[in-house]
Amino acid sequence: MPRPYLLLPALCLLGLTGCGEPSPAPRAPAATAAEPAPRARDAQAGGEATVTIGGQDEAETVQRWTPPPVTIDPAERAVARRRAEQAQREGQLFETSESAIPLWLALLEQDPQDRRARDGLQRAQRQLLVQARTLLAQPQQQRMALAEAAQIALVLLTIAPDNEQARALQRQVEVAQRTVAFNRAGEDDLRAGRIGEDGDGALVNFRDALALDPDNMRARQGLAAAESGLIGRAEIAARAGDFAAAGTWLAEASKVRDAATTIADAFERIEAIRAATLATLRARGLRDLATPQGLKAAGEKLEQAMRIALPGNADVALLRERIELATHYGSFRPGQVFSDPLRDGGRGPRMKVVPHGGFQMGAGLHEPGASDAERPSHYVRFERGFAMAMTEVTVADFARFVKAANARPRATRRGHSIVYDERSGNFIRRSGVDWQSDYDGGRALANQPVMHVSVRDAEAYANWLSEQTGRSYRLPSEAEFEYAARAGASGRYPWGDAGVPPPDSGNFTGSLDVSPTGRRWANAFIGYGDGYWGAAPVGMFKPNAWGLHDMGGNLSEWVADCWHASYRRAPSDGAAWFNPGCRARVIRGGNWANAPEQTRAAWRQSQDSDTTSGRIGFRLVRGI
Known part of the structure; x- marks a missing residue:
């Protein structure tokens, strides 16, 4: 009886130890040398058999193809050839005993010189190569296609172990299977969120796939998906406000592919x-x-x-x-000018926002004309700006208050005030003088600064104005007044150290000033004249650097502080130094009848709170 065709040498397949680089997919433990070799598949169906190759430290399992057994009656060889040809035409090449290759092999077993069988077997090999290459190029269901291609490679290597095309096919299958395994592992990593920026994940697998097959589209798409995942993380971080993390993720994404335009687009989105x-x-x-x-x-x-x-x-x-x-x-700007509306329909005084900052308050140790009351010089800082009236309060402003509040200021109640007497050239008390009067007791103009008012009259006006506007108006502190008078300068006078005021800078005692009867000042700024003997209407002269008029001249002004004989323990924040119930108050700023020494920026003087005079007025500040 004819015997089945014997097995030819088998070659190893993808993923088995000793057959090249191992697959990334897990594999079953190899059989040991002591274990019996697994049996071949059913001999009627044909298939793969395995043998165990023992070594000192490990065992290796090797696969090979076993043709299905075929029995041919020598008298029926022509019939067997026709069956083989028919199977070959139908593409049934190796799977069963009725397939072409088992039949051709059986015919050659009986007669190695059978040229038709040898030719048929060669044609079958070529058909298998075509089928395998088609399977390798199949983009879908790659694992099944590769499994079939691997089976074909095994068949070819079994029947033609020295065929270079079969060996090349086996190598292609091995690379393709490993590539697919890397791609699948990378895709699993992507689904699990393991992109691999830390060196273990999708990126590693896709790069390993491309190392095997540089043109592999699936791996390239995987890298693009990994890059998109990193970009997505960057955009999520950016939307959460974590732009440091967004930058880190985008930097990682930029490492995935060279010169990818998606990175530039992502950067623009972020x-x-x-x-x-x-x-x-x-x-x-x-x-x-x-x-x-x-x-x-x-x-x-x-x-x-x-x-x-x-x-x-x-x-x-x-x-x-x-x-x-x-x-x-607050809601203002330094240098801003504004005027608050009054409830009665009028407007409050024009205010200027004074910048915040600090200055050295008081007189220096060696300042000419200074007194101990102006020392020690000390640093004062305003952490917040304030608004100061650009001019002294006018007669018209004060008249609105007196009428609306039905007020009776101090000089009105008392019936007299201190005025300049032109005949004697001195200041005297004169009856019938009050806030409506000029420096000499005559009728004051509406735009002149109000004088003959006590500090309490000034405070009453500030309280009324606060009620009218809903804002906080008050007398300035000494520090606020000096700070605003200096306007950023630090010299002896409000304008600096020059011994003569700049032209048109204020109403001071100048040697060029002349009284109505021809009097001149005995102690005055030499060569200066302003055209006024007595108080001038407000705003007639150039403002200082901060836009404030008459800070060093025209009238001396009430401030909020009580009198203290020196600045020891004086506030450093610019607040008024006030003791409830004090009668001695402070006036600041030179006036139209002061000596030059009394026009200095640091000059200060004590006055009783009931004092009214043709040389004293006031202006207000407002909190902002």
Whole structure:
């Protein structure tokens, strides 16, 4: 009886120990040398058999193809050839005993010189190569296709172990199977969120796949998906306001593929998110600043914006500037001019916002003309700006108060005040003089500074104005007055150290001034003249550097402080130094009849709180 065709040498397949680089997929433990070799598949169906090759330290399992057994009656060889040809035409090449290759092999077993069988077997090999290459090129269901291609390679290597095309096919199958395994592992990593930026995950698997097959489209698409995943993380971080993390993720994404345009597009999207976030923080911060207690909330918005902004960002700069302004000026700006409306339909005095800052208050140790009352010189800082009236309160301003409040100022009640007497050239008490009077007791003009008012009259006006406007008006502190009078300068006089005032700078005692009867000052600024003997209408002269008129001349002015003989223990924050019930108060600033030494920026003088005079007026400040 004819015997079955014997097995030819088998070659190893993908993923088995000793057959090249191992597959990344898990494999079953290899059989040991002591274990019996597994049996071949059913001999009727044909298939793969395995043998165990023992070594000192390990065992290796090797696969080979076993043709299904075929029995051919020598008298029926022609019939067997026709069956083989038919199977070959139908593409049934090796699977069963009725397939072409088992039949050709059986015919050659009986007659190795059978040229038709040998030719048929060669044609079958070529058909298998075509089938295998088609399977390798199949883009879908790759694992099944590769399994079939691997089976074909095993068949070819079994029947033609020295065929170079079969060996090349086996190598192609091995690479393809490993590539698919890497791609599948990478895709599993992507689904699990393991992109692999830390060196273990999808990126590693896809790169390993491309190392085997540089043109593998599936691996390239996998890298693109991994890159998209990293970009997605960057955008999620950006939307959460964590732009540091967004930058880190985008940097990782940029390493995935060379010169990918997607990175530039992602960067633009993230910068757009950053810009929108900063614009929102700026808008919310500015809204906070419009509320009474919003400064802290606006500061928190600025801190958030500074954490995420790039250097030089305009939104951060604007919000910082507005918070800085709000911190020191509320809703105002330094240098801003405004006038509050009154409830009766009028307007309050024109106010100027004085910048916040610090200065050295008082006279230096060696300042000519200074007294101990002006020392020690000390540093005062205003953490918040304030608004000061641009001029002294006018007669018209005060008249509105007297009428509306039905007030009776001190000189009116008392019936007299101190005026300049032209005949004697001295200051005397004169009856019938009050707030409506000029420096000499005559009728004052509406635009002249109000005089002949006590400090309590001035405070009563400030209280009335506060009620009318709903704002806090008051007399300035000594520190506020000197700070505003100096306007950033630090010299002996409000304008600096020059011994003569600049032209048109104020109403001072000048050697060129002449009284109505031809009197001149005995002690005056040499060569200076302003055209006035007595108080001038407000705002007639140039303002100082901060836009305030008559701070060093025209009238001396009441301030809020009580009199103290020196500045020892004086407040350093610019607040008024006030003791409830004190009668001795302070006037500041030179007037139209002061000696030059009394025009100095540090000059101060004590006055009884009931004093009224043709040389003393006042102006107000307002909190902002």
